[in-house]
Every structure is written in structure tokens, then in C-alpha cells.
Amino acid sequence: MIAQEQKPMEEILGYLEGKQKVVVMGCGGCATFYHTGDKKAVNEMAEKLEKEGKEVLTKIVMPLGMQACETEKCSIFLQKNRSAVENCDAIMVMSCGDGVQVVTEYTDEEMGIAKEVYPVNDPLGLVGGGPTKFKETCQSCGMCELGKTAGVCPLTSCGKGLMNGPCGGVREGDKCEIDPDKDCAWVKIYKRMEKLGKLDAFEQMNDPHEWSKMKRPRLFELEKPMGMMDMMGAMMNLNTISGYMSMMFAKPPAEEEEAKKE
Amino acid sequence: MTDEVYSDLMREFKEGKYVFTGELEPEKAGNVNEPIEMAKELLGLVVACNVTDNPQSFAYVSSLAASYKIQKETGMECVYQLRCSDRNRMALLSDVLGAGTLGIKNILALAGDHVSLGDTPDAKPVFDLDSTTLIHMIRKMVDEGKDLGGNEIADPPKLHVGGAAAPGAAHLKAEVGKVQRKINAGVEYLQTQVVYYTDVLDKFFNELGETDVPILVGIFPARTFGQADFFDKYVAGVDVPPDYLESMRATKQIKDKEKKKEEVDRVNIEFFTKFLEHLKGTPAAGCHMMAVGYPRIIAPLKKVME
Numbered sequence: 182m183i184a185q186e187q188k189p190m191e192e193i194l195g196y197l198e199g200k201q202k203v204v205v206m207g208c209g210g211c212a213t214f215y216h217t218g219d220k221k222a223v224n225e226m227a228e229k230l231e232k233e234g235k236e237v238l239t240k241i242v243m244p245l246g247m248q249a250c251e252t253e254k255c256s257i258f259l260q261k262n263r264s265a266v267e268n269c270d271a272i273m274v275m276s277c278g279d280g281v282q283v284v285t286e287y288t289d290e291e292m293g294i295a296k297e298v299y300p301v302n303d304p305l306g307l308v309g310g311g312p313t314k315f316k317e318t319c320q321s322c323g324m325c326e327l328g329k330t331a332g333v334c335p336l337t338s339c340g341k342g343l344m345n346g347p348c349g350g351v352r353e354g355d356k357c358e359i360d361p362d363k364d365c366a367w368v369k370i371y372k373r374m375e376k377l378g379k380l381d382a383f384e385q386m387n388d389p390h391e392w393s394k395m396k397r398p399r400l401f402e403l404e405k406p407m408g409m410m411d412m413m414g415a416m417m418n419l420n421t422i423s424g425y426m427s428m429m430f431a432k433p434p435a436e437e438e439e440a441k442k443e
Numbered sequence: 444m445t446d447e448v449y450s451d452l453m454r455e456f457k458e459g460k461y462v463f464t465g466e467l468e469p470e471k472a473g474n475v476n477e478p479i480e481m482a483k484e485l486l487g488l489v490v491a492c493n494v495t496d497n498p499q500s501f502a503y504v505s506s507l508a509a510s511y512k513i514q515k516e517t518g519m520e521c522v523y524q525l526r527c528s529d530r531n532r533m534a535l536l537s538d539v540l541g542a543g544t545l546g547i548k549n550i551l552a553l554a555g556d557h558v559s560l561g562d563t564p565d566a567k568p569v570f571d572l573d574s575t576t577l578i579h580m581i582r583k584m585v586d587e588g589k590d591l592g593g594n595e596i597a598d599p600p601k602l603h604v605g606g607a608a609a610p611g612a613a614h615l616k617a618e619v620g621k622v623q624r625k626i627n628a629g630v631e632y633l634q635t636q637v638v639y640y641t642d643v644l645d646k647f648f649n650e651l652g653e654t655d656v657p658i659l660v661g662i663f664p665a666r667t668f669g670q671a672d673f674f675d676k677y678v679a680g681v682d683v684p685p686d687y688l689e690s691m692r693a694t695k696q697i698k699d700k701e702k703k704k705e706e707v708d709r710v711n712i713e714f715f716t717k718f719l720e721h722l723k724g725t726p727a728a729g730c731h732m733m734a735v736g737y738p739r740i741i742a743p744l745k746k747v748m749e
Binding site for chain 2: 339340342343344345346347348349350351352353354355356357359365367368371380383384385386387388389390392
């Protein structure tokens with residue numbers, strides 16, 4: 182998932198200086214998950230913009246599973262709102278940068294409508310964890326090193342991205358030199374290797390990372406796209422259903438903490 | 444590994460001499476006049492001087508340019524400090540070749556502080572290589588005449604590479620594991636971060652065990668209370684003893700400049716004499732005196748080791 186947060190309102194309004202008519206568009210992917218592009222967020226943004234005197238021509242809400250970053254899905258919603266898109270001064274997209282760029286490219290190149298498309302959110306990276314606390318653990322570098330580092334990515338989790346650490350700046354409590362709230366990834370790697378009985382490997386040099394695997398922009402092609410039937414099949418599976426049921430009845434983290442105390 | 448000796452620093456290690464090195468800090472200026480003056484004062488007292496590379500991630504005069512100029516104008520042998528924070532592997536390779544071309548004989552390979560800690564926090568941190576892979580690259584260049592990709596280097600540079608160790612690291616075992624990695628990568632000597640506590644040093648040597656790689660222990664006799672306080676507060680892995688800090692703080696009250704100097708020297712000589720006496724019983728091959736801008740303290744401290 183791509184974590185994201187909304188930009189400060191001043192920055193959003195800065196983009197809209199001298200512009201009056203806007204389209205506010207959400208995203209049914211990660212942005213819905215992080216409350217930065219779901220129906221509620223779209224409505225709230227539209228309200229704020231109206232309060233600032235802007236005219237919201239339409240609000241495009243994409244339901245869960247309908248991501249702005251997928252051209253096929255995104256296009257359905259843009260085509261449906263073609264006249265608003267044509268008449269607006271700017272499209273405010275409440276998604277990560279991928280969504281914003283798919284909207285830009287599709288409206289410009291496929292619909293033939295060149296409009297200002299502005300980001301409402303700041304993307305914060307690929308994160309894992311949850312339900313409320315997440316951390317960036319992978320940067321999609323194109324050459325996974327986890328097999329050499331006991332399952333902890335030093336390129337992402339070490340503040341300096343060192344393939345050979347720790348650096349000399351480890352703080353009290355095995356915290357990072359740059360930010361005392363973060364754990365030192367290399368101490369974590371050491372502890373994992375210790376548990377796995379492979380400390381000998383800790384003393385061996387890791388080669389420099391092969392950044393040639395990350396020539397931007399990276400292009401990627403699937404032989405067969407995921408169709409609706411594949412999606413249904415993936416969802417209507419017994420394990421999936423039992424997984425959703427467990428999540429449904431799971432206590433929220435705060436309640437769980439309380440229950441533990443009792 | 445080659446047995447060639449290219450520098451006076453390495454010669455002293457090989458001859459088993461007790462080695463003393465100093466430190467010079469180029470600043471944010473269009474010249475290196477001050478470090479040149481300091482280098483002149485240190486001639487004969489130390490075999491070589493480290494020339495810092497953007498210390499604490501404050502952007503200063505290029506350490507390579509400063510090393511060359513200091514070496515050329517004073518005859519002081521320089522240890523060119525080289526950080527991975529600000530250069531990718533191509534730039535590092537170019538600078539190492541440049542160092543060889545300019546007659547630099549020693550490089551201290553460092554990862555470097557993160558750029559966010561210095562005066563240019565919006566810079567993009569590089570860290571394409573780390574201290575270990577930089578050591579590996581330099582050894583490959585010098586010994587095999589090849590770059591990381593195996594491409595031939597005509598007339599390879601003739602220089603030595605050292606690395607750093609942090610005895611006061613919060614997780615000593617992980618730190619020592621990394622130091623071992625540097626040793627495996629071919630580091631030719633090690634220089635420790637500043638240490639004030641003898642037991643911290645002893646624990647480090649015990650954890651590291653026997654090694655043929657000579658180790659210089661870093662000490663920092665502070666010229667002012669502010670310097671000592673900075674190390675205590677802001678330099679990770681360095682704790683300054685409260686007694687020493689208090690004695691240094693007391694010198695702030697002395698109004699007469701000369702008397703103040705005398706008292707600062709007295710505090711340092713008293714504290715470091717005990718430290719250096721202890722050092723005699725450790726495997727240390729020498730002492731790196733990180734006394735930037737405080738050359739007058741070197742001679743009396745050196746005397747302790749005679």
C-alpha cells in the first residue's frame with residue numbers, strides 16, 4: 182500500500198489561485214484505505230474549496246477496488262464526467278502521484294482535454310504494518326536484498342541505506358542516528374542473525390547494491406491482465422472469506438489493549 | 444594484500460612505532476589558510492594529519508583540495524577523509540584517482556554523518572557505497588589496478604586506506620561485527636571514534652579480539668568547555684565524563700586569557716595523562732589526537748607515552 186497524507190490547505194489553495202471551477206476526484210485504492218481519497222475525504226475537500234469561494238463542478242468518488250492509478254478503471258469515471266472535466270479550470274486528485282499522473286495522461290492524451298491536474302496528497306511510501314501504525318519497509322528497488330540481510334531491508338530501514346552497517350551513530354536503545362524514534366536496522370539485522378544462528382554471515386561484506394535494476398521510469402508488462410472473473414475468484418475463496426470474517430470480529434487495537442489490561 | 448608502503452603513516456605502523464596523528468578541519472571559506480597554519484605547528488609532533496570531509500555534514504572546502512594544498516605547502520602528510528554521504532561510486536572512484544594523482548598517500552574511508560544533521564539538510568543523501576565497500580573498492584584499485592566493475596586502471600593510485608570504529612556504540616557486538624567486515628574487506632588500519640572512558644575502550648578491544656590491523660585510539664582534548672559539551676550532547680556514541688566536563692566548565696569563569704589557557708591545559712593534561720597511561724596496556728598502535736585548533740596540547744600529551 183502507498184501511504185499518504187493530505188497536503189496543507191494553503192498549498193492546495195496556492196495551486197488554485199486565479200482558478201474558479203474545480204473537479205475533485207478521489208481514489209478507491211490506497212487513498213481510500215488511508216482516508217485521503219474516500220467518499221468522506223472527497224466531500225470534505227469539496228466543502229473546504231467551496232468555503233474558499235471555489236465552484237466544485239463535480240465530485241468523483243471511486244469505490245473501493247477502483248483505483249485512480251489504473252487507466253481502465255479511472256477512465257470510466259473520467260468519461261462519465263466529461264463535461265465537468267471540459268469545463269473546469271483544474272482537477273484536484275486525491276490519490277498518490279500515480280493516480281494524479283494517470284488522470285493527467287488520460288485526460289490529455291485520450292480525452293484530448295488539457296487541464297491543470299493537481300495533487301491533493303503527499304505520498305509517503307510503500308508501507309507495511311497497521312491497523313493504525315505503518316512503516317516504510319520496501320522501496321521497490323528492483324533487486325531484493327532481503328535474502329542477505331535476514332529479512333530486514335537496510336536500503337529502506339537504515340536511515341543511510343547502508344548495505345554494510347551499522348554506522349557509528351547508533352544511539353542508546355539501538356536507535357537511529359538520524360531519528361531517535363526509529364530503530365537501527367543493522368542492530369535488528371544483527372539480532373535476527375543471532376537468533377538464526379548465522380552471525381558468521383554478519384561479518385561478511387555485502388556487495389554494493391545494483392542500482393542498475395532501478396532505471397527510471399521502470400516499465401512493466403503483464404502477459405495477461407487481471408480480469409473481473411479473476412478478481413471474483415480471488416475474493417470468493419473460502420480462506421478469503423474466513424479472513425474477512427476474522428477481521429470483521431477483531432477488536433480495534435485500543436479495545437484489545439483494554440481487554441489485555443482487564 | 445600488498446606489503447607495499449606508500450606513506451610515512453604506514454611506515455611507522457610497520458616499524459612498530461607508537462603512532463601519533465592529528466586533525467585539521469577545512470572550513471566554509473575560499474581558502475585553507477587556517478589549517479595550513481595549524482599543520483605547520485603540528486609538524487614533527489604527528490606523523491600525519493586527517494583532513495576532515497564535511498564533518499557533521501557541514502559543507503566545507505573539499506577535503507581533497509585541502510589535503511593537497513596542506514601537504515604541498517607545509518610538508519605535513521595528510522590523511523584524506525572521504526565520506527560516502529555526498530558521492531556515488533563513480534565520484535568516489537574519481538576522487539580516489541584524483542588523490543593518487545595529487546600525491547595523497549592515505550585515505551580514511553567513512554560512511555559519514557547523514558546530511559540531515561548538518562547545515563544543508565535538504566540535500567539528497569547518497570550512500571551509494573558504505574565505508575566497507577569503499578575500503579573494498581580502494582583496495583581493489585590499489586592492489587589489482589581495477590575498479591569495482593573489473594575495468595583496468597592505468598597506473599593505479601599508490602595509497603593506503605583506513606577505516607573507523609566506534610567503541611562507544613550503543614550495540615557493541617553489532618559494531619564489532621561491522622569492524623570485522625572492514626578487516627575482511629582489507630582495511631589497513633583503524634581509527635576509533637573519540638573515547639573518554641577507559642572501560643569503554645577495554646570492552647571494545649576485548650570484543651574485537653586479536654587482529655593484525657593497527658588501531659589508533661581517538662582522543663579529544665577540548666580547547667573550550669563548549670567543544671567538550673558539544674561532543675557530549677551531539678556526537679553519537681561519545682560520552683564525556685561529568686568530572687572532566689565540570690573542570691572544563693569552571694575554566695569559563697577565568698577572565699585572564701593566559702591563566703584560562705593554562706587552566707584548560709592543566710585539566711586536559713591531568714585527565715589525558717591517566718587515559719594515556721591506561722592506553723599503554725592496551726593493543727592500541729597509537730593515538731589520533733583530534734585536537735582541532737589546539738596544537739599546543741599535543742607535545743605534553745605525547746610526552747606521557749615516551
